[in-house]
Amino acid sequence: MTGPLGKDLLGLEPLTGDQISLILDTAEPFKEISERAIKKVPTLRGATIVNLFFEASTRTRVSFEFAEKRLSADAVNVGASGSSVTKGETLVDTARNLEAMRIDMVVIRHGASGAAQFLADRIESTVINAGDGTHEHPTQGLLDLLTLRDHFKKLDGLKVCICGDVLHSRVARSNIWGLSKMGAQVAVCGPRSLLPNAIDEMGVTVFDHIEDALEWADAINILRLQLERMTAGYIPSLREYNRVFGVSRERLERVGRDILILHPGPMNRGVEIDSDVADGPFSVILNQVTNGVAVRMAVLYLLSGGRPELAEAAKGGGAR
Amino acid sequence: MSRALFLHGGRVVDPSQGINEVAGVLVEDGRIVAVGPRLGDGVGADAERIDCTGLVVAPGFIDVHCHLREPGREDVETIATGARAAAAGGFTAVCAMPNTDPVTDNQAAVGFIVRQGQRARAARVYPIGAVSLGQKGLALAEFGEMVGAGAVAVSDDGKPVASAHMMRTALEYARTFGIPVADHCEEPTLAAGGAMNEGLMSAKMGLKGIPSEAEEIMAIRDILLARRTGGHVHLCHMSTRGSVDLIRWGKERGINVTAEVCPHHISLTEAAVEGYDTNAKMNPPLRTADDVEALQQAVRDGVIDVIATDHAPHHYDEKEREFADAPNGIVGLETALSVNITWLVKPGIIDVVTLIDKMSVAPARIFHLPGGTLRTGSAADITVFDPAAEWTVHPAHFKSKGRNSPYAGMTLAGRVHYTLVEGQVIHRATG
Amino acid sequence: MADEIVELNNGTDDLLIVGIQRRGVQLAARIVSLIGEREKVTVPQGALDITLYRDDLQTVGPRPVVGPTNIPWDIDGKRIVIVDDVLYTGRTVRAALDELADFGRPQRIGLAVLIDRGGRELPIRADIVGRTLTVPPGGRIDVMIAELDGRDAVVQVLPEQGA
Numbered sequence: 040m041t042g043p044l045g046k047d048l049l050g051l052e053p054l055t056g057d058q059i060s061l062i063l064d065t066a067e068p069f070k071e072i073s074e075r076a077i078k079k080v081p082t083l084r085g086a087t088i089v090n091l092f093f094e095a096s097t098r099t100r101v102s103f104e105f106a107e108k109r110l111s112a113d114a115v116n117v118g119a120s121g122s123s124v125t126k127g128e129t130l131v132d133t134a135r136n137l138e139a140m141r142i143d144m145v146v147i148r149h150g151a152s153g154a155a156q157f158l159a160d161r162i163e164s165t166v167i168n169a170g171d172g173t174h175e176h177p178t179q180g181l182l183d184l185l186t187l188r189d190h191f192k193k194l195d196g197l198k199v200c201i202c203g204d205v206l207h208s209r210v211a212r213s214n215i216w217g218l219s220k221m222g223a224q225v226a227v228c229g230p231r232s233l234l235p236n237a238i239d240e241m242g243v244t245v246f247d248h249i250e251d252a253l254e255w256a257d258a259i260n261i262l263r264l265q266l267e268r269m270t271a272g273y274i275p276s277l278r279e280y281n282r283v284f285g286v287s288r289e290r291l292e293r294v295g296r297d298i299l300i301l302h303p304g305p306m307n308r309g310v311e312i313d314s315d316v317a318d319g320p321f322s323v324i325l326n327q328v329t330n331g332v333a334v335r336m337a338v339l340y341l342l343s344g345g346r347p348e349l350a351e352a353a354k355g356g357g358a359r
Numbered sequence: 360m361s362r363a364l365f366l367h368g369g370r371v372v373d374p375s376q377g378i379n380e381v382a383g384v385l386v387e388d389g390r391i392v393a394v395g396p397r398l399g400d401g402v403g404a405d406a407e408r409i410d411c412t413g414l415v416v417a418p419g420f421i422d423v424h425c426h427l428r429e430p431g432r433e434d435v436e437t438i439a440t441g442a443r444a445a446a447a448g449g450f451t452a453v454c455a456m457p458n459t460d461p462v463t464d465n466q467a468a469v470g471f472i473v474r475q476g477q478r479a480r481a482a483r484v485y486p487i488g489a490v491s492l493g494q495k496g497l498a499l500a501e502f503g504e505m506v507g508a509g510a511v512a513v514s515d516d517g518k519p520v521a522s523a524h525m526m527r528t529a530l531e532y533a534r535t536f537g538i539p540v541a542d543h544c545e546e547p548t549l550a551a552g553g554a555m556n557e558g559l560m561s562a563k564m565g566l567k568g569i570p571s572e573a574e575e576i577m578a579i580r581d582i583l584l585a586r587r588t589g590g591h592v593h594l595c596h597m598s599t600r601g602s603v604d605l606i607r608w609g610k611e612r613g614i615n616v617t618a619e620v621c622p623h624h625i626s627l628t629e630a631a632v633e634g635y636d637t638n639a640k641m642n643p644p645l646r647t648a649d650d651v652e653a654l655q656q657a658v659r660d661g662v663i664d665v666i667a668t669d670h671a672p673h674h675y676d677e678k679e680r681e682f683a684d685a686p687n688g689i690v691g692l693e694t695a696l697s698v699n700i701t702w703l704v705k706p707g708i709i710d711v712v713t714l715i716d717k718m719s720v721a722p723a724r725i726f727h728l729p730g731g732t733l734r735t736g737s738a739a740d741i742t743v744f745d746p747a748a749e750w751t752v753h754p755a756h757f758k759s760k761g762r763n764s765p766y767a768g769m770t771l772a773g774r775v776h777y778t779l780v781e782g783q784v785i786h787r788a789t790g
Numbered sequence: 791m792a793d794e795i796v797e798l799n800n801g802t803d804d805l806l807i808v809g810i811q812r813r814g815v816q817l818a819a820r821i822v823s824l825i826g827e828r829e830k831v832t833v834p835q836g837a838l839d840i841t842l843y844r845d846d847l848q849t850v851g852p853r854p855v856v857g858p859t860n861i862p863w864d865i866d867g868k869r870i871v872i873v874d875d876v877l878y879t880g881r882t883v884r885a886a887l888d889e890l891a892d893f894g895r896p897q898r899i900g901l902a903v904l905i906d907r908g909g910r911e912l913p914i915r916a917d918i919v920g921r922t923l924t925v926p927p928g929g930r931i932d933v934m935i936a937e938l939d940g941r942d943a944v945v946q947v948l949p950e951q952g953a
Contacts (some may be wrong), residue, residue, distance in 0.1 A: 201429075208769070211674060230531065230534075230535050231531035231534045231535065231588065231590075232527075232528045232531035232532045232534050233531065234531075236587060236588070247534060247535050272497075272498060272499055272524065272528055273528055273532075274499065274532065275492075275498065275500055275501040275502065275503075275532075276498035276501055278501075279501040279502075279503045279504055282503060282504070283503040283535065
């Protein structure tokens with residue numbers, strides 16, 4: 040029972056450019072469904088999907104929920120707090136219990152890198168990674184790619200700079216893999232204390248100054264800067280971060296051409312991004328959210344592949 | 360109105376341009392307009408002339424490590440008195456360490472130092488900002504804001520950056536602003552309570568010693584972190600043979616490490632502590648003759664990049680205490696040139712060209728400061744000195760408020776005659 | 791077929807032509823063009839992809855590619871004619887009817903197909919048929935459209951030859 044993407048979606052690093060293209064192409068008709076009055080198709084009717092969110096997240100969980108419901112699947116939300124000591128055990132037990140209830144798919148978000156893989160290795164159901172630690176957030180990467188493709192009509196050769204705390208960002212990592220596989224040129228910009236030391240070996244250009252990054256880029260993806268980074272000593276203050284690295288209208292105007300602005304949300308207005316940029320003419324932040332539902336529908340659709348052995352029994356299924 | 364100044368007859372030594380010959384230097388409106396052997400004819404009659412016959416004319420000295428005590432301890436030094444002491448020592452610029460009270464860890468404090476330096480109208484004063492807020496080693500200071508206000512480097516000197524994670528982060532974060540992180544290499548738990556070098560002498564004198572490893576452990580830590588992060592680490596006041604070996608190891612591998620030595624560490628040994636003289640107490644302490652020899656050789660072969668003073672004035676009363684309780688530090692701005700000449704140039708370990716490189720050209724280069732050159736068009740920051748003249752050190756005559764010098768009463772070779780900043784004479788030797 | 795559609799509808803008022811992906815869309819375009827020539831009216835045209843409404847998704851194997859659906863108008867009260875290339879089991883039309891129901895409530899839905907090859911598995915019939923063909927068990931009808939396949943043709947593939 041392996042569809043074109045395999046059993047699970049754990050990250051973008053294991054995928055090929057063709058597989059990513061398939062997901063993006065499949066997302067196109069799903070965009071249209073969200074524009075209809077009745078936003079529902081019967082495609083996954085009867086499928087049981089569990090949203091297993093160990094980390095608080097409103098936007099990703101709700102986006103997945105809409106995707107599942109618009110495909111007529113039955114979605115159940117399970118929120119759990121991961122205990123750092125018994126984390127592994129809790130995860131396995133929860134998963135096996137759910138499997139015993141005959142679920143088809145699990146969408147998991149967890150604070151530990153590798154948690155999605157851990158789960159996928161232990162249960163038969165399809166596992167979709169909605170963000171594991173600082174490792175990957177594949178559906179976010181995909182919706183970013185779709186949003187870029189919508190605007191530029193292609194990804195090959197596109198210059199995209201990821202700005203901010205790359206060190207702690209699963210969104211950054213998924214974007215780096217996804218963009219690279221689609222032939223885009225990738226750069227990062229931020230203080231070196233927030234960039235992985237080995238960043239130069241990830242096939243990525245590094246800009247130490249936001250002005251240089253803006254001069255180069257066709258599009259920038261601005262990562263959220265978390266308050267914890269300051270208290271953990273990676274940067275002195277959010278204020279200085281904004282002064283030195285913040286994407287402001289002045290900095291964009293100095294470049295003198297259009298640069299597309301993306302942000303995975305939620306935004307810290309006035310820290311990594313100023314309001315007049317977030318709400319400005321080049322921001323596609325809301326398009327990202329819309330595309331998020333379509334991309335997730337596409338992923339659910341592609342991963343819920345049928346079983347060919349039953350196709351034999353069905354004899355001529357799909358014929359006119 | 361063009362103000363012209365003509366320095367003639369001196370031996371111009373400018374390592375930045377490979378000049379080492381008798382020549383004249385013509386200055387107009389604070390800028391060097393010409394350097395050469397036969398300039399005399401082109402000089403106007405109303406130009407001020409300074410006869411430099413028998414003297415060396417060099418790019419102004421730059422001290423990348425000194426303590427000016429203001430704000431907080433204006434009783435032992437102010438930025439004005441410190442800048443004037445610097446000028447008396449031939450320095451046209453100094454970098455002031457941030458262990459003031461309050462600590463110079465924000466843009467307002469950096470701006471204050473800049474303004475006070477401008478008002479002093481003597482040597483230029485470049486602030487060094489703190490690495491951590493309050494130099495407490497807990498939270499990074501805002502490097503960007505401080506650099507924006509005029510800071511040229513960051514350091515927690517006085518103290519080490521004890522946390523390796525903080526040192527690493529500081530080196531990474533400093534890359535954005537292109538500044539060095541200068542570390543006072545002292546492993547705090549090894550050095551705690553120490554008053555002098557650990558060895559036979561400390562054992563005999565009953566004083567707790569600071570082992571050389573306290574410095575070397577931090578030196579190699581910093582060198583390795585510089586390798587990992589690609590940042591620039593500057594090692595302050597190196598004092599042991601072991602440190603020299605580690606710096607050489609680092610440089611051979613292309614790691615961005617630069618190092619300084621102080622005049623006292625290439626001239627005095629722990630023997631100077633004999634009699635419990637607190638004017639020989641500083642941190643890092645005076646070490647053994649073997650360490651001194653290693654440091655002298657390191658200056659010669661380039662493992663040590665610059666000579667800096669670590670000028671640390673203290674109040675007479677504070678130093679008049681039991682050895683273990685006395686504060687660390689000696690003044691050095693007004694004796695640096697002479698100590699260097701007496702112990703490095705006279706014995707032939709280095710020549711005057713190398714000396715000027717270590718005191719002017721290299722400091723400007725590694726801290727990205729203007730100066731360190733007599734190139735046409737650059738600001739006329741010039742030091743004119745007699746490399747041979749002897750004089751006796753009388754701390755009472757110092758321009759600095761500090762009198763704590765171990766060289767008191769010694770006769771040294773080498774004397775500053777003129778110090779010029781932007782073409783203005785800010786120090787002229789008397790007598 | 792174009793004339794019959796107009797006749798069936800008593801004119802072109804409230805008439806919408808919807809082609810089923812993929813080849814039904816091109817056929818629908820040609821019909822709309824013919825109606826335009828003959829009646830001097832441009833009838834609105836839409837496209838419907840029924841993949842997501844198929845009744846065999848759980849068994850068909852790897853996911854089929856989903857094409858674009860474009861129904862840009864309110865279909866309440868309208869008279870729709872679905873256009874497809876081949877009518878066989880009727881399951882495609884069943885899916886199309888379910889999908890249209892999610893868009894609204896038309897007054898009437900008619901079906902026009904180029905080829906009716908019999909073999910119904912559901913009670914579905916076409917209002918307008920271009921040609922009826924009998925196909926032996928195991929055989930296949932392939933319709934080729936110039937815009938997609940380079941030429942117009944109806945090819946019957948017999949069991950021994952078929953792949």
